[in-house]
Amino acid sequence: MGSGIRYRVERAALALMATAGIAVLIADLFGWLDKLAPGGALPKITLLILSTVTLFLLMELDRLRVLDDVTAQLSRLDADVNTQLSKLDIDRIARELQQEHYGGVLQVHRRFPEEMFTRFVETSTREVTILQTWIPNLHRFEEALEKAVADRRVQVRVLLLHPSSPVARLRDEALRTVRDPALEQDVKASVERCLSILGSVFRRVPEEGRARLQVRVYNSLPSVAVYKADEHYLVSSFLHGQLAIDSTQIEIDGGDTVMGREVQRELDTLWSIGGDVDLRNWRTSVDTIRL
The missing domain is CATH 1.10.287 (Helix Hairpins)
Known part of the structure:
Protein backbone atom coordinates (compact mmCIF):
# COMPACT_ATOMS: atom_id res chain seq x y z
CA MET A 1 0.00 0.00 0.00
CA LYS A 87 30.56 -0.10 -9.75
CA LEU A 88 33.92 0.23 -8.00
CA ASP A 89 36.52 -2.51 -8.28
CA ILE A 90 38.11 -2.03 -4.86
CA ASP A 91 40.74 -4.72 -5.40
CA ARG A 92 41.78 -3.23 -8.74
CA ILE A 93 42.07 0.26 -7.24
CA ALA A 94 44.16 -1.11 -4.36
CA ARG A 95 46.49 -2.87 -6.80
CA GLU A 96 46.88 0.26 -8.90
CA LEU A 97 47.75 2.34 -5.84
CA GLN A 98 50.18 -0.32 -4.68
CA GLN A 99 51.89 -0.41 -8.06
CA GLU A 100 52.00 3.37 -8.30
CA HIS A 101 53.42 4.09 -4.86
CA TYR A 102 55.35 0.93 -3.95
CA GLY A 103 56.29 -0.59 -7.30
CA GLY A 104 54.49 -3.83 -6.39
CA VAL A 105 56.24 -4.32 -3.03
CA LEU A 106 53.87 -5.82 -0.45
CA GLN A 107 56.17 -6.07 2.54
CA VAL A 108 59.70 -6.79 3.70
CA HIS A 109 60.43 -9.99 5.65
CA ARG A 110 63.32 -10.22 8.09
CA ARG A 111 64.40 -13.53 6.55
CA PHE A 112 63.18 -16.00 3.97
CA PRO A 113 59.58 -17.04 4.79
CA GLU A 114 59.81 -20.75 4.00
CA GLU A 115 56.21 -21.60 4.86
CA MET A 116 54.89 -18.76 2.72
CA PHE A 117 56.96 -19.74 -0.31
CA THR A 118 55.97 -23.37 0.13
CA ARG A 119 52.31 -22.29 0.01
CA PHE A 120 53.05 -20.24 -3.11
CA VAL A 121 54.57 -23.31 -4.77
CA GLU A 122 51.71 -25.55 -3.63
CA THR A 123 49.13 -23.19 -5.17
CA SER A 124 51.10 -22.25 -8.30
CA THR A 125 49.45 -22.96 -11.64
CA ARG A 126 51.95 -21.76 -14.26
CA GLU A 127 55.56 -21.24 -13.24
CA VAL A 128 58.05 -21.55 -10.40
CA THR A 129 61.50 -20.01 -10.89
CA ILE A 130 64.42 -19.90 -8.45
CA LEU A 131 67.62 -17.92 -8.94
CA GLN A 132 70.34 -18.60 -6.39
CA THR A 133 74.03 -19.38 -6.11
CA TRP A 134 72.76 -22.51 -4.38
CA ILE A 135 69.54 -23.20 -2.47
CA PRO A 136 70.33 -23.92 1.21
CA ASN A 137 66.69 -24.68 2.03
CA LEU A 138 65.83 -26.71 -1.07
CA HIS A 139 64.88 -29.75 1.02
CA ARG A 140 62.14 -27.68 2.67
CA PHE A 141 60.06 -27.45 -0.49
CA GLU A 142 61.49 -30.33 -2.52
CA GLU A 143 58.19 -32.23 -2.25
CA ALA A 144 56.14 -29.15 -3.21
CA LEU A 145 58.25 -28.70 -6.35
CA GLU A 146 57.79 -32.34 -7.31
CA LYS A 147 54.00 -32.15 -6.93
CA ALA A 148 53.87 -28.90 -8.89
CA VAL A 149 55.62 -30.55 -11.84
CA ALA A 150 53.95 -33.96 -11.66
CA ASP A 151 50.41 -33.15 -10.51
CA ARG A 152 49.67 -29.63 -11.74
CA ARG A 153 51.94 -29.50 -14.82
CA VAL A 154 53.74 -26.38 -13.56
CA GLN A 155 56.92 -25.24 -15.32
CA VAL A 156 59.77 -25.25 -12.78
CA ARG A 157 63.02 -23.48 -13.66
CA VAL A 158 66.07 -23.40 -11.38
CA LEU A 159 69.17 -21.27 -11.91
CA LEU A 160 72.28 -22.19 -9.93
CA LEU A 161 75.84 -20.95 -9.99
CA HIS A 162 78.17 -23.22 -11.94
CA PRO A 163 80.05 -25.19 -9.25
CA SER A 164 83.40 -24.58 -10.98
CA SER A 165 82.79 -20.88 -11.63
CA PRO A 166 85.34 -18.38 -10.27
CA VAL A 167 82.33 -16.62 -8.74
CA ALA A 168 81.78 -19.70 -6.56
CA ARG A 169 85.19 -19.17 -4.99
CA LEU A 170 84.47 -15.46 -4.48
CA ARG A 171 81.16 -16.23 -2.80
CA ASP A 172 82.92 -18.85 -0.72
CA GLU A 173 85.24 -16.16 0.63
CA ALA A 174 82.32 -13.82 1.32
CA LEU A 175 80.59 -16.51 3.39
CA ARG A 176 83.64 -17.63 5.32
CA THR A 177 82.45 -15.92 8.49
CA VAL A 178 79.16 -17.85 8.64
CA ARG A 179 80.35 -21.32 7.68
CA ASP A 180 81.45 -23.78 10.31
CA PRO A 181 84.87 -25.10 9.16
CA ALA A 182 84.08 -28.45 10.78
CA LEU A 183 81.38 -29.05 8.16
CA GLU A 184 83.98 -28.92 5.37
CA GLN A 185 81.40 -27.61 2.97
CA ASP A 186 81.91 -24.88 0.43
CA VAL A 187 79.83 -23.22 -2.30
CA LYS A 188 80.85 -25.82 -4.89
CA ALA A 189 79.73 -28.69 -2.68
CA SER A 190 76.50 -26.87 -1.85
CA VAL A 191 75.64 -26.36 -5.53
CA GLU A 192 76.34 -30.02 -6.23
CA ARG A 193 74.10 -31.08 -3.36
CA CYS A 194 71.26 -29.01 -4.87
CA LEU A 195 71.86 -30.62 -8.27
CA SER A 196 71.72 -34.04 -6.63
CA ILE A 197 68.37 -33.23 -4.97
CA LEU A 198 66.95 -31.89 -8.22
CA GLY A 199 68.19 -35.01 -9.99
CA SER A 200 66.26 -37.13 -7.49
CA VAL A 201 63.12 -35.06 -8.06
CA PHE A 202 63.60 -35.46 -11.82
CA ARG A 203 63.75 -39.26 -11.52
CA ARG A 204 60.63 -39.40 -9.35
CA VAL A 205 58.56 -37.36 -11.81
CA PRO A 206 56.80 -39.45 -14.51
CA GLU A 207 58.63 -39.53 -17.83
CA GLU A 208 56.08 -37.34 -19.61
CA GLY A 209 56.45 -34.55 -17.06
CA ARG A 210 60.24 -34.39 -16.68
CA ALA A 211 60.65 -31.76 -19.40
CA ARG A 212 58.83 -29.28 -17.15
CA LEU A 213 61.71 -29.40 -14.64
CA GLN A 214 64.58 -27.39 -16.11
CA VAL A 215 67.88 -26.52 -14.46
CA ARG A 216 70.60 -24.24 -15.75
CA VAL A 217 73.94 -23.19 -14.28
CA TYR A 218 75.48 -19.81 -14.95
CA ASN A 219 78.93 -18.27 -14.71
CA SER A 220 78.18 -14.72 -13.68
CA LEU A 221 77.84 -12.52 -10.64
CA PRO A 222 74.13 -12.50 -9.70
CA SER A 223 72.73 -9.28 -8.30
CA VAL A 224 69.81 -10.80 -6.40
CA ALA A 225 68.40 -14.10 -5.20
CA VAL A 226 64.87 -14.69 -6.45
CA TYR A 227 62.17 -17.18 -5.49
CA LYS A 228 59.19 -16.83 -7.80
CA ALA A 229 55.83 -18.64 -7.92
CA ASP A 230 53.45 -17.36 -10.60
CA GLU A 231 53.22 -13.60 -9.89
CA HIS A 232 54.73 -13.72 -6.38
CA TYR A 233 58.41 -12.83 -5.92
CA LEU A 234 60.69 -13.02 -2.90
CA VAL A 235 63.88 -11.07 -3.59
CA SER A 236 67.02 -10.69 -1.47
CA SER A 237 70.64 -9.59 -1.87
CA PHE A 238 73.95 -11.41 -1.60
CA LEU A 239 75.60 -9.80 1.41
CA HIS A 240 79.04 -10.51 2.80
CA GLY A 241 79.04 -12.91 5.71
CA GLN A 242 75.36 -13.76 5.33
CA LEU A 243 73.32 -16.24 3.34
CA ALA A 244 70.76 -14.74 1.01
CA ILE A 245 67.93 -16.59 2.78
CA ASP A 246 68.99 -14.98 6.06
CA SER A 247 68.86 -11.49 4.54
CA THR A 248 65.76 -9.32 4.35
CA GLN A 249 63.31 -10.51 1.71
CA ILE A 250 61.29 -8.12 -0.43
CA GLU A 251 57.89 -9.58 -1.29
CA ILE A 252 56.60 -8.40 -4.67
CA ASP A 253 53.21 -9.12 -6.17
CA GLY A 254 52.87 -8.74 -9.92
CA GLY A 255 55.24 -9.25 -12.83
CA ASP A 256 53.84 -6.10 -14.44
CA THR A 257 54.88 -3.85 -11.53
CA VAL A 258 58.00 -1.67 -11.54
CA MET A 259 59.90 -4.00 -9.20
CA GLY A 260 58.45 -7.11 -10.81
CA ARG A 261 59.66 -6.11 -14.27
CA GLU A 262 63.18 -5.39 -13.04
CA VAL A 263 63.46 -8.71 -11.23
CA GLN A 264 62.00 -10.60 -14.17
CA ARG A 265 64.53 -8.94 -16.47
CA GLU A 266 67.34 -10.23 -14.26
CA LEU A 267 65.85 -13.73 -14.29
CA ASP A 268 65.55 -13.70 -18.06
CA THR A 269 69.10 -12.41 -18.51
CA LEU A 270 70.71 -15.10 -16.38
CA TRP A 271 68.52 -17.79 -17.89
CA SER A 272 69.66 -16.76 -21.36
CA ILE A 273 73.35 -17.08 -20.48
CA GLY A 274 73.01 -20.27 -18.45
CA GLY A 275 73.84 -23.74 -19.67
CA ASP A 276 71.24 -26.54 -19.58
CA VAL A 277 71.85 -29.33 -17.09
CA ASP A 278 70.76 -32.83 -18.07
CA LEU A 279 69.38 -34.13 -14.78
CA ARG A 280 69.60 -37.73 -15.95
CA ASN A 281 73.36 -37.40 -15.35
CA TRP A 282 73.97 -33.96 -13.95
CA ARG A 283 77.66 -34.48 -13.10
CA THR A 284 78.67 -35.29 -16.66
CA SER A 285 76.37 -32.57 -17.99
CA VAL A 286 77.81 -29.84 -15.78
CA ASP A 287 81.37 -30.83 -16.72
CA THR A 288 80.57 -30.30 -20.40
CA ILE A 289 79.17 -26.79 -19.92
CA ARG A 290 81.77 -24.23 -20.98
CA LEU A 291 82.53 -21.39 -18.57
Whole structure:
Protein backbone atom coordinates (compact mmCIF):
# COMPACT_ATOMS: atom_id res chain seq x y z
CA MET A 1 0.00 0.00 0.00
CA GLY A 2 1.31 3.45 -0.95
CA SER A 3 2.26 5.88 1.79
CA GLY A 4 -0.43 8.38 0.67
CA ILE A 5 -3.25 5.84 0.77
CA ARG A 6 -2.03 4.43 4.07
CA TYR A 7 -1.93 7.93 5.52
CA ARG A 8 -5.54 8.60 4.56
CA VAL A 9 -6.74 5.24 5.88
CA GLU A 10 -4.91 5.67 9.20
CA ARG A 11 -6.24 9.20 9.59
CA ALA A 12 -9.83 8.09 8.89
CA ALA A 13 -9.57 5.17 11.33
CA LEU A 14 -8.12 7.33 14.08
CA ALA A 15 -10.77 9.99 13.51
CA LEU A 16 -13.47 7.32 13.72
CA MET A 17 -12.01 5.93 16.94
CA ALA A 18 -11.74 9.40 18.48
CA THR A 19 -15.34 10.20 17.52
CA ALA A 20 -16.51 6.93 19.04
CA GLY A 21 -14.65 7.70 22.25
CA ILE A 22 -16.20 11.17 22.49
CA ALA A 23 -19.64 9.69 21.81
CA VAL A 24 -19.12 7.22 24.65
CA LEU A 25 -18.16 10.09 27.00
CA ILE A 26 -21.28 12.08 26.09
CA ALA A 27 -23.44 8.97 26.47
CA ASP A 28 -21.95 8.38 29.87
CA LEU A 29 -22.65 11.98 31.00
CA PHE A 30 -26.31 11.64 30.13
CA GLY A 31 -26.58 8.20 31.68
CA TRP A 32 -27.26 6.51 28.40
CA LEU A 33 -24.28 4.18 28.84
CA ASP A 34 -25.59 2.80 32.13
CA LYS A 35 -28.87 1.97 30.49
CA LEU A 36 -27.01 0.08 27.75
CA ALA A 37 -24.42 -1.59 30.05
CA PRO A 38 -25.33 -1.41 33.74
CA GLY A 39 -22.33 -1.59 36.06
CA GLY A 40 -19.91 -1.37 33.15
CA ALA A 41 -17.39 0.91 34.83
CA LEU A 42 -14.35 -0.97 33.54
CA PRO A 43 -15.36 -0.70 29.90
CA LYS A 44 -15.94 3.00 30.44
CA ILE A 45 -12.44 3.48 31.79
CA THR A 46 -11.02 1.43 28.94
CA LEU A 47 -12.88 3.54 26.42
CA LEU A 48 -11.66 6.73 28.04
CA ILE A 49 -8.03 5.54 27.88
CA LEU A 50 -8.38 4.46 24.27
CA SER A 51 -9.98 7.76 23.34
CA THR A 52 -7.14 9.70 24.95
CA VAL A 53 -4.47 7.63 23.19
CA THR A 54 -6.33 7.93 19.90
CA LEU A 55 -6.55 11.71 20.18
CA PHE A 56 -2.82 11.87 20.90
CA LEU A 57 -2.01 9.70 17.89
CA LEU A 58 -4.30 11.77 15.74
CA MET A 59 -2.37 14.89 16.68
CA GLU A 60 0.98 13.13 16.06
CA LEU A 61 -0.01 11.58 12.75
CA ASP A 62 1.76 14.21 10.68
CA ARG A 63 4.99 13.64 12.57
CA LEU A 64 4.69 9.90 12.08
CA ARG A 65 4.22 10.49 8.38
CA VAL A 66 7.45 12.51 8.34
CA LEU A 67 9.23 9.53 9.88
CA ASP A 68 7.85 7.33 7.12
CA ASP A 69 9.17 9.75 4.53
CA VAL A 70 12.61 9.80 6.19
CA THR A 71 12.72 5.98 6.24
CA ALA A 72 11.80 5.86 2.56
CA GLN A 73 14.48 8.43 1.69
CA LEU A 74 17.11 6.52 3.68
CA SER A 75 16.18 3.32 1.87
CA ARG A 76 16.57 5.02 -1.49
CA LEU A 77 19.87 6.56 -0.41
CA ASP A 78 21.17 3.20 0.79
CA ALA A 79 20.22 1.62 -2.53
CA ASP A 80 21.98 4.41 -4.43
CA VAL A 81 25.14 4.04 -2.33
CA ASN A 82 25.21 0.27 -2.86
CA THR A 83 24.73 0.78 -6.58
CA GLN A 84 27.67 3.20 -6.76
CA LEU A 85 29.91 0.99 -4.64
CA SER A 86 29.10 -2.02 -6.80
CA LYS A 87 30.56 -0.10 -9.75
CA LEU A 88 33.92 0.23 -8.00
CA ASP A 89 36.52 -2.51 -8.28
CA ILE A 90 38.11 -2.03 -4.86
CA ASP A 91 40.74 -4.72 -5.40
CA ARG A 92 41.78 -3.23 -8.74
CA ILE A 93 42.07 0.26 -7.24
CA ALA A 94 44.16 -1.11 -4.36
CA ARG A 95 46.49 -2.87 -6.80
CA GLU A 96 46.88 0.26 -8.90
CA LEU A 97 47.75 2.34 -5.84
CA GLN A 98 50.18 -0.32 -4.68
CA GLN A 99 51.89 -0.41 -8.06
CA GLU A 100 52.00 3.37 -8.30
CA HIS A 101 53.42 4.09 -4.86
CA TYR A 102 55.35 0.93 -3.95
CA GLY A 103 56.29 -0.59 -7.30
CA GLY A 104 54.49 -3.83 -6.39
CA VAL A 105 56.24 -4.32 -3.03
CA LEU A 106 53.87 -5.82 -0.45
CA GLN A 107 56.17 -6.07 2.54
CA VAL A 108 59.70 -6.79 3.70
CA HIS A 109 60.43 -9.99 5.65
CA ARG A 110 63.32 -10.22 8.09
CA ARG A 111 64.40 -13.53 6.55
CA PHE A 112 63.18 -16.00 3.97
CA PRO A 113 59.58 -17.04 4.79
CA GLU A 114 59.81 -20.75 4.00
CA GLU A 115 56.21 -21.60 4.86
CA MET A 116 54.89 -18.76 2.72
CA PHE A 117 56.96 -19.74 -0.31
CA THR A 118 55.97 -23.37 0.13
CA ARG A 119 52.31 -22.29 0.01
CA PHE A 120 53.05 -20.24 -3.11
CA VAL A 121 54.57 -23.31 -4.77
CA GLU A 122 51.71 -25.55 -3.63
CA THR A 123 49.13 -23.19 -5.17
CA SER A 124 51.10 -22.25 -8.30
CA THR A 125 49.45 -22.96 -11.64
CA ARG A 126 51.95 -21.76 -14.26
CA GLU A 127 55.56 -21.24 -13.24
CA VAL A 128 58.05 -21.55 -10.40
CA THR A 129 61.50 -20.01 -10.89
CA ILE A 130 64.42 -19.90 -8.45
CA LEU A 131 67.62 -17.92 -8.94
CA GLN A 132 70.34 -18.60 -6.39
CA THR A 133 74.03 -19.38 -6.11
CA TRP A 134 72.76 -22.51 -4.38
CA ILE A 135 69.54 -23.20 -2.47
CA PRO A 136 70.33 -23.92 1.21
CA ASN A 137 66.69 -24.68 2.03
CA LEU A 138 65.83 -26.71 -1.07
CA HIS A 139 64.88 -29.75 1.02
CA ARG A 140 62.14 -27.68 2.67
CA PHE A 141 60.06 -27.45 -0.49
CA GLU A 142 61.49 -30.33 -2.52
CA GLU A 143 58.19 -32.23 -2.25
CA ALA A 144 56.14 -29.15 -3.21
CA LEU A 145 58.25 -28.70 -6.35
CA GLU A 146 57.79 -32.34 -7.31
CA LYS A 147 54.00 -32.15 -6.93
CA ALA A 148 53.87 -28.90 -8.89
CA VAL A 149 55.62 -30.55 -11.84
CA ALA A 150 53.95 -33.96 -11.66
CA ASP A 151 50.41 -33.15 -10.51
CA ARG A 152 49.67 -29.63 -11.74
CA ARG A 153 51.94 -29.50 -14.82
CA VAL A 154 53.74 -26.38 -13.56
CA GLN A 155 56.92 -25.24 -15.32
CA VAL A 156 59.77 -25.25 -12.78
CA ARG A 157 63.02 -23.48 -13.66
CA VAL A 158 66.07 -23.40 -11.38
CA LEU A 159 69.17 -21.27 -11.91
CA LEU A 160 72.28 -22.19 -9.93
CA LEU A 161 75.84 -20.95 -9.99
CA HIS A 162 78.17 -23.22 -11.94
CA PRO A 163 80.05 -25.19 -9.25
CA SER A 164 83.40 -24.58 -10.98
CA SER A 165 82.79 -20.88 -11.63
CA PRO A 166 85.34 -18.38 -10.27
CA VAL A 167 82.33 -16.62 -8.74
CA ALA A 168 81.78 -19.70 -6.56
CA ARG A 169 85.19 -19.17 -4.99
CA LEU A 170 84.47 -15.46 -4.48
CA ARG A 171 81.16 -16.23 -2.80
CA ASP A 172 82.92 -18.85 -0.72
CA GLU A 173 85.24 -16.16 0.63
CA ALA A 174 82.32 -13.82 1.32
CA LEU A 175 80.59 -16.51 3.39
CA ARG A 176 83.64 -17.63 5.32
CA THR A 177 82.45 -15.92 8.49
CA VAL A 178 79.16 -17.85 8.64
CA ARG A 179 80.35 -21.32 7.68
CA ASP A 180 81.45 -23.78 10.31
CA PRO A 181 84.87 -25.10 9.16
CA ALA A 182 84.08 -28.45 10.78
CA LEU A 183 81.38 -29.05 8.16
CA GLU A 184 83.98 -28.92 5.37
CA GLN A 185 81.40 -27.61 2.97
CA ASP A 186 81.91 -24.88 0.43
CA VAL A 187 79.83 -23.22 -2.30
CA LYS A 188 80.85 -25.82 -4.89
CA ALA A 189 79.73 -28.69 -2.68
CA SER A 190 76.50 -26.87 -1.85
CA VAL A 191 75.64 -26.36 -5.53
CA GLU A 192 76.34 -30.02 -6.23
CA ARG A 193 74.10 -31.08 -3.36
CA CYS A 194 71.26 -29.01 -4.87
CA LEU A 195 71.86 -30.62 -8.27
CA SER A 196 71.72 -34.04 -6.63
CA ILE A 197 68.37 -33.23 -4.97
CA LEU A 198 66.95 -31.89 -8.22
CA GLY A 199 68.19 -35.01 -9.99
CA SER A 200 66.26 -37.13 -7.49
CA VAL A 201 63.12 -35.06 -8.06
CA PHE A 202 63.60 -35.46 -11.82
CA ARG A 203 63.75 -39.26 -11.52
CA ARG A 204 60.63 -39.40 -9.35
CA VAL A 205 58.56 -37.36 -11.81
CA PRO A 206 56.80 -39.45 -14.51
CA GLU A 207 58.63 -39.53 -17.83
CA GLU A 208 56.08 -37.34 -19.61
CA GLY A 209 56.45 -34.55 -17.06
CA ARG A 210 60.24 -34.39 -16.68
CA ALA A 211 60.65 -31.76 -19.40
CA ARG A 212 58.83 -29.28 -17.15
CA LEU A 213 61.71 -29.40 -14.64
CA GLN A 214 64.58 -27.39 -16.11
CA VAL A 215 67.88 -26.52 -14.46
CA ARG A 216 70.60 -24.24 -15.75
CA VAL A 217 73.94 -23.19 -14.28
CA TYR A 218 75.48 -19.81 -14.95
CA ASN A 219 78.93 -18.27 -14.71
CA SER A 220 78.18 -14.72 -13.68
CA LEU A 221 77.84 -12.52 -10.64
CA PRO A 222 74.13 -12.50 -9.70
CA SER A 223 72.73 -9.28 -8.30
CA VAL A 224 69.81 -10.80 -6.40
CA ALA A 225 68.40 -14.10 -5.20
CA VAL A 226 64.87 -14.69 -6.45
CA TYR A 227 62.17 -17.18 -5.49
CA LYS A 228 59.19 -16.83 -7.80
CA ALA A 229 55.83 -18.64 -7.92
CA ASP A 230 53.45 -17.36 -10.60
CA GLU A 231 53.22 -13.60 -9.89
CA HIS A 232 54.73 -13.72 -6.38
CA TYR A 233 58.41 -12.83 -5.92
CA LEU A 234 60.69 -13.02 -2.90
CA VAL A 235 63.88 -11.07 -3.59
CA SER A 236 67.02 -10.69 -1.47
CA SER A 237 70.64 -9.59 -1.87
CA PHE A 238 73.95 -11.41 -1.60
CA LEU A 239 75.60 -9.80 1.41
CA HIS A 240 79.04 -10.51 2.80
CA GLY A 241 79.04 -12.91 5.71
CA GLN A 242 75.36 -13.76 5.33
CA LEU A 243 73.32 -16.24 3.34
CA ALA A 244 70.76 -14.74 1.01
CA ILE A 245 67.93 -16.59 2.78
CA ASP A 246 68.99 -14.98 6.06
CA SER A 247 68.86 -11.49 4.54
CA THR A 248 65.76 -9.32 4.35
CA GLN A 249 63.31 -10.51 1.71
CA ILE A 250 61.29 -8.12 -0.43
CA GLU A 251 57.89 -9.58 -1.29
CA ILE A 252 56.60 -8.40 -4.67
CA ASP A 253 53.21 -9.12 -6.17
CA GLY A 254 52.87 -8.74 -9.92
CA GLY A 255 55.24 -9.25 -12.83
CA ASP A 256 53.84 -6.10 -14.44
CA THR A 257 54.88 -3.85 -11.53
CA VAL A 258 58.00 -1.67 -11.54
CA MET A 259 59.90 -4.00 -9.20
CA GLY A 260 58.45 -7.11 -10.81
CA ARG A 261 59.66 -6.11 -14.27
CA GLU A 262 63.18 -5.39 -13.04
CA VAL A 263 63.46 -8.71 -11.23
CA GLN A 264 62.00 -10.60 -14.17
CA ARG A 265 64.53 -8.94 -16.47
CA GLU A 266 67.34 -10.23 -14.26
CA LEU A 267 65.85 -13.73 -14.29
CA ASP A 268 65.55 -13.70 -18.06
CA THR A 269 69.10 -12.41 -18.51
CA LEU A 270 70.71 -15.10 -16.38
CA TRP A 271 68.52 -17.79 -17.89
CA SER A 272 69.66 -16.76 -21.36
CA ILE A 273 73.35 -17.08 -20.48
CA GLY A 274 73.01 -20.27 -18.45
CA GLY A 275 73.84 -23.74 -19.67
CA ASP A 276 71.24 -26.54 -19.58
CA VAL A 277 71.85 -29.33 -17.09
CA ASP A 278 70.76 -32.83 -18.07
CA LEU A 279 69.38 -34.13 -14.78
CA ARG A 280 69.60 -37.73 -15.95
CA ASN A 281 73.36 -37.40 -15.35
CA TRP A 282 73.97 -33.96 -13.95
CA ARG A 283 77.66 -34.48 -13.10
CA THR A 284 78.67 -35.29 -16.66
CA SER A 285 76.37 -32.57 -17.99
CA VAL A 286 77.81 -29.84 -15.78
CA ASP A 287 81.37 -30.83 -16.72
CA THR A 288 80.57 -30.30 -20.40
CA ILE A 289 79.17 -26.79 -19.92
CA ARG A 290 81.77 -24.23 -20.98
CA LEU A 291 82.53 -21.39 -18.57
